[in-house]
Amino acid sequence: MARIGELDLPARLAPAVPQVATQIGFGLLCAAAAITFRAVVDLIAPAAGPYALGYVAVLVATLFARWPAGAITAVFTILYSWYFILPVFNSFAFGSPLDGPRTIVNASAYAAIVVVAELFRRAVRWAVAERDREVAERDLFLEEFDHRVKNNFALVASLLDLQRRRADDPATAEALSRAQTRIESIARAHRHLYRGGASVDAVDMQVYLRELCAALSEALFLRATITLTCEADHVRMARDRAVSIGLVVNELVTNAAKHAFVGRDAGNIQVRFRAHGDGWLLEVADNGIGIPEEMQIKGREGGLGQRLVTAFAGQAGGTLSTESDPHGTVTRLTLEA
Incomplete structure (x- = not known):
């Protein structure tokens, strides 16, 4: 009525x-x-x-x-x-x-x-x-909140960059650089998912992942001989879950860009997201040198990047698996509907 x-x-x-x-x-x-x-x-x-x-x-x-x-x-x-x-x-x-x-x-x-x-x-x-x-008041509040969050991300990233420039220890500078990259990754996810006009409840993963990969390619200064490609189905997914998946992609692509092609002039990183059974499958693959054997020792905890990937995968409600050999590495995140 x-x-x-x-x-x-x-x-x-x-x-x-x-x-x-x-x-x-x-x-x-x-x-x-x-x-x-x-x-x-x-x-x-x-x-x-x-x-x-x-x-x-x-x-x-x-x-x-x-x-x-x-x-x-x-x-x-x-x-x-x-x-x-x-x-x-x-x-x-x-x-x-x-x-x-x-x-x-x-x-x-x-x-x-x-x-x-x-x-x-x-x-x-x-x-x-x-x-x-x-609704108009809520939209105004969200716009103001979005603006403040963007400013806070930018401030934190700037402070980390300032500290990195002042650091005398290369290890400290590298740690601050990694922290800055992760902050920028979260800011990038926020920028893509919470901008005005987007759906309140769900995100088109094809649009989001393609934009994220384009931003990563630009941010990581990938050489013309090292390419980053993205293939994704049109899947509507809850915002929080999409953010977690995007952060997984960010960590895996960043790690591959920095470590997979040491001593090589060319390479390719592929991001694929598609329907799989009753859920979805995310794959991040490269044709690099593979994960060193000492890093594949069973039970090894791994570095902060690996722990973050595991944590983000858990937030997304998925299961991680990795296959690696001298011809490349494939990491899969299996997600249930």
């Missing part, structure tokens, strides 16, 4: 059609529909319920075109039933002493329907306006 109350024909058709014209026209249309239906019923049950069929017409006219339309429908429906349906036929005279009170009661019922339907319509319109106002 709320959807019905939201459809206000005079407002929808204005200013092309004056509101008064819309109300009169729709009121007459509803009255004509009720009279036509009355004529059909009279073929089966003549004079049965002379005023009953007008109730629905009055209700519809009021809900869709406000109370004047309902009043017009009520007046024409009552006059038609009084003149053509009640005995004496084709006359406003009453054939029974009870017909007068019956007409008054039905006219009062029509009036009550118009009043109640109009109050309902106005309540719905007020609720819709209030909802729109709250």
